Amino acid sequence: MGLRAYVVRRVLQLIVTFWAFFTILFVLFRMMPGDPTSMFIMDGMTPEQREQRIAELGLNEPLHVQYVEYARQLLRGDFGQSFIYRDPVIDIIAVRFMNTIVLMGTALLFAYLIGITFGAIMGWWRDSRFERGGIIVTLVARSSPEFWVGIVLLSVFVFWLGWFPSSGMRTTGGELGGNFAARYGSVDFLRHLFLPALTGAIAYLATPTLLMRSTMLDVLNADFIEIKKAEGLPERTVLFKHAARNSVLPLVTVMAIATGSAMGGSVVIETVFNWPGMGREMVNAVNNNDYPLAMAAFFLMGSVVIIMNFVADLAYVYLDPRVEYE
Amino acid sequence: MSTERTSPTDRTETDGGTLEFIRSKLEIFEGDRLGQIGLGILCSFILIGIFARPYTIDFLNLTIPGLAPHDPAERAVGGRLESPSGAHPLGTTHMGRDVLSQLIAGTRVTLIVGSLAAFMAVFIGTNVGLISAYFGGWVDDVLMRITDIVYGVPFLPFAIVLVAILGSSIVNIIVAIVLILWRSTARVIRAQVLSHKQRPYVESAQAIGASHTRIMYRHILPNVLPLTFLYAAFAVAWAVIAEASLSFLGFGDPNMLSWGEMIYNVYTANAIREAWWWVFPPGICIMLFVMSVFFIGRTLEKEVNPELQHQ
Amino acid sequence: MTLLDINGLKTYYRADNGWVRATDDVSLSIDRGETVGLVGESGSGKTTLAKSIIRLLSDNAEIVDGSINFDGTEVTELSDKELRKQIRWSEISMIPQNAMNGFDPVYTVGQQIVQVIRHHEDGTSKKEARERARSLFDELGIEPDRVDDYPHQFSGGMAQRAMIALALALSPSLVLADEPTTALDVVIQDRILDTIKEMQEELNSAMIMITHDMSVVSETCDRIAVVYGGRIVEIADTETIITNPRHPYTLGLRNAFPDINDDDQELISIPGTPPELVDPGEGCRFAPRCPFAEQECWEETPEAESYGDGHAVECHRADEIDHLQEEAGKKETWTEQDLGRPEDSQSDQPEEVMLDD
């Protein structure tokens, strides 16, 4: 099968996956007890107001009608309107989504950079004290849930040492909005980013490190490593350009999966550090029965993973010349 | 340097006595310090979990005392937020509950969640992988698409929604974990079975007219079983962390205090900074427990396949 | 004109139960342009010997004694950096057994040749290096455009040629060829060997050909060293080794491979396995498998005896050459012997030690 046919097939699969994912979401959310008016009732919404609001939201329509309507909307790239905020979901969620992506992206980036380097070195110096120590450290990191890491970091760096702010994304009171660079480029932002990103990095460090190490061990057994050494290339070149470069391939697939855990894990990290991200927004939306918002958040998280998987497959083809399109 | 590797063969013939089997399995821990440590920690937790609370055998009118000195839910057995003392070795909570007793009782919840969720997830995952790879074709297509979709579902948000629908009970939490967790086992087992499908022993079994079920479960399964055990170990670790995270977000089973929920309680009581005796023990227990499973997993991994690539 | 002079080389591996003496007191010298074959079974230490020359040893191996003098440079005393810069590839390159595995799969062959040229020759531009790779390909009978192909796109024979191109890219004085043709089928084997010979002569490179295949060395080598149990048990020019060997092991090896001149020859393999090299103790190491072993052989390690014209043999009974040659030709001699020491036959099988070949 040629590359083109392969890509076409993958795209078709992608579409089916998206459709099924969306359907499951829809069913799941319609099964949730309560409706979006619950949160106003104790604040004085009368029964008449309530019924009127539900009709307004189309929640008294039959389920299949709601399903078709929602599917249509989604095809137009429209996530609908938030039941609670009454704003277009996309307006509410776009900024949250970027905040989450920046946070978790940084965390993953660090996890993978550190993990790949450490894993490669651990594999290279196999059976050394560094490797044995490294494995234990990695396993300890992997055994610590994100919230625990966050709490420990918070206790040490904020409450004990006072080096970092305890929460939020920037010092309050400044100019809001602004372009990407202004939002995410400032020193103030980076100070706020550090601890939550570190928490994520520690939590996601183990997978790339261990996988890198074990594939390194395989690759190092390969003849070409010996040849590269015999060629008189410096150790650094052999380690990073050849051994590590070959070991990194399986990580591409795993990275896509890690994105999934990171998307889910963002809920915890955002809660501990009060990060204005999508994970928390989703939990709020679930609690408020704001289906369009919660579904959009869920859908976006899932989409990132599904697309990352897709990209990983294609990237694999690009990175490993041996792969055949089966 | 070529390392000789025992090539997997049809292991159905190697059925020995169960005891012998276990002993032979335990041998892999020989000379593996980390594995031994892991096994030791895990066994301690299992014992603590089993004897955490008193048992009453009604017809014998006998009560076996539990390890927990107090009822973990009993208020005001000590003062509010007392630091550790002889009476309360790990101090008390903001409601005067005994932290040590909670910790001991929480062990059981961890064990239940870890073992049940892992068992079910690996059971489903192994079957899906086996069926998918063995039959191939549209069966494979459908099952693998489903797996893809599940890979797209982020665990915590999904579990939160599911718990919102079904209510927060330990059973529902396990269901949520299992519904997500089977995916990795399915993929790995599928890959493994695909390679076994080509082996001569499968062909010869087909030649003598063995049924599909027989080939899958009597011939192929025993060969992928070590990998299944490995994934079960990872699944235990994952499930425990998942339960803890869910509890930490406040979606835990209110009637079953787990370690994650203990930390959640410290967190909502806003006592993390003063009550180190309350927040560190459950955190460290989670780490130790998961670590022990990983250590054991590493030992199994060496046994299964030194080249194995896992997540 | 001696290019390489190895003297009393001992390369040992650390193992749980002691030192594995993979190369034990070996001396060997090679002239410029000369081709020397190292012949022996797997685990005899021939590869360790070869790799010791460029110190391409695993972490648990160590050159514990002896000297390796390469063209006036003492290799054992070089720093890692000097070794990489002065010796490896620029002076001594190697051709691995399976060329396909000798290339990094994620780069094109051209990229890998260019990389090594530019690493050793500071002034060479990428373009020049690439041109050189292309012309090397051309000389070796590969379409020059294929420098842009990935290793997996080559056939076995082509990959081996490409490997030769890589090995000769810097016109080294010595090439270590480790079973360069065993992975290939017979027809291609010959062609590759021819190619290697041609190129070698053109560049006037010396070569060490490592193989377990007598027929390969007999075709390509000027001299042959027979390696057993970490020692060179017999060394002589090719003609002598083929026609007039004096060591029983050489005789056995000769039996095990088809003689091109004798179509009716019955192939006889040597029973038993190579010896354990962990602290082997006194006595001839071949004695347990030798049909001619006598009391002396068990008790005393034989010294190398010269039989003129560079022919040296480590055997107590090398003098009884005629008798040995006659007996060795018979199958029964090998099959009907009692393996092991006569009085206390070694009950435990020697542990198989994994060396680097």
Added chain:
Amino acid sequence: MPDDITTRRSVLKGAGVAGVTGLTVSLAGCTGDGDDSDVEGADEIADEVPEIHLVAPTAGTNPFRNELASIVAENWEEIGFDVDLEELQFGAHVDQVVVQQDYDASLLGWGGTPERIDPHTFIYDMHHSDNTQEGGRNTPGYANDEYDELAELQVTQVDEDERQQTVYEAQEIIAEDQPRTYIANEGGYHPYASARVTDVDPTLGEGLNSFWNMTSATPTDDDTVRFGYPSEIISLNPMQDLATPDRQFVRLIYDQLYRIGPDGFPQPWLATDDPEIEDDGMTYTVEIRDDLTFHDGEDLTIDDVEFTYNLYADSPTYSGLVEIIDEIDTSGNEITFHLEEQYAPFTANVLGQVYIFPEHIWGDVGPDELADFEDENWVGSGPFQFRDWERQAELQLEAFDDHFETPNADNFIRIPGADTAQLVNDLEAGQIDMVGAVPQPTAVDRVRDDDDLDLAEFEAIGYAMIEYNMRNEPLDDRHIRRALSYGVPKEEYVEFIRDGMGTVTHTTISEHNEFWHNPDVEEFYEDLEAARQELADGGYGWDGDGRLHYGADQ
């Protein structure tokens, strides 16, 4: 002191473990046998009294009430009931209990916003039989004709002393009937940074969330007050459904004719004086100030006021609020409201709740679009004007200098937190200056010990309560409800669980709402003996295991 507290054992936590492991776990000491009681129940017993389905908040939703619920469940089991305790998140809880009415007993709070200092909501809305439909505020389904008459009467009594008398009587009736157990007014502390902010003004029912605090709080170092609250506000559009946190900020930006003062009574705001009320009690005339402008510089005139009241009448969401108004006229700076019938709380509940809109911005908005209308700058006339807002991050307000009551802080920033614990951390780390939520006792102690921080104490008029679903057996029986009320440890709740924050209550009107509170209603303290007596009086009996049964005579 915790040592004074009777120790108890939890049925529930132990039972949960046993349930899953399938092992018989000892529930030592946790039996419900009534052996230690002298109360004799009915001689002959019939069927078991049905299980009581108690719905309570999760620990995350409300840790105090969550804790209370488990004690209540234990107590009830002790007196012979079977209790099925279900813990729910807030939204699901409200939906199941208030909307679906699928519960037997429900532990929930009823908020005490300043509008509710007027007794109308607590007396009429919550207990009149007109409000028992799904989503109605009379969740228990309480229907008592005698009470209904009183609840209707007080609406019409413009004379406050007469009305007070009626409200007193009504409170006595519901105290006897116990459609709810009124547990405690949950006052408490709101922490703030005394080093960074002075002149805080916590008021009844709202603490630091009060309007008066937000205008009086004065930053010491810079010109900004940063206020933390554990959830985000939904909208600043006063025409949307507003939850309490939203209203607390909408009212900073938008003004009303009257505001509920710190004393709980409406005081003139945009109005120059108290309304002139005709003798029939149905005509209210209000004069507005002449120095009013909107944030965009336009004058606020009587036309804007009239426009606003018409807008409310057209609004699908809020027409109910002003439906009592029959007609409006204006003349000069005066506006006159003609009511359809007498409505005593008109000033507090209507004039005090309608936000005045600029006609030049809202004039073209159709009734159905009101709730979705986005005024980018949220132009009102209040003491603060809108500057910028990023949801989940911060809402920025700045002082409106042309207002007749200019606030003390030039900038006011609202920061939504993940939860109260996290906000207290932020307060301690110096990132925020005030927290509008009651922290856990642990944090209260820590704040008290911190030199830079202090606690603002306030009392509440809202209360925590257990509602009984009187549509279901056996809760339709007054004896049962009264017995259950004796099983609620109100003092332990306030003194131990809340560490002294708040006050025990026995009626629907808080003792801090002094004018309307009836101090002489029947009181229900935790008394299991009294509970048994109440059940015995009702004709119930117990079996050998201490389980409550109907009497054979019932």
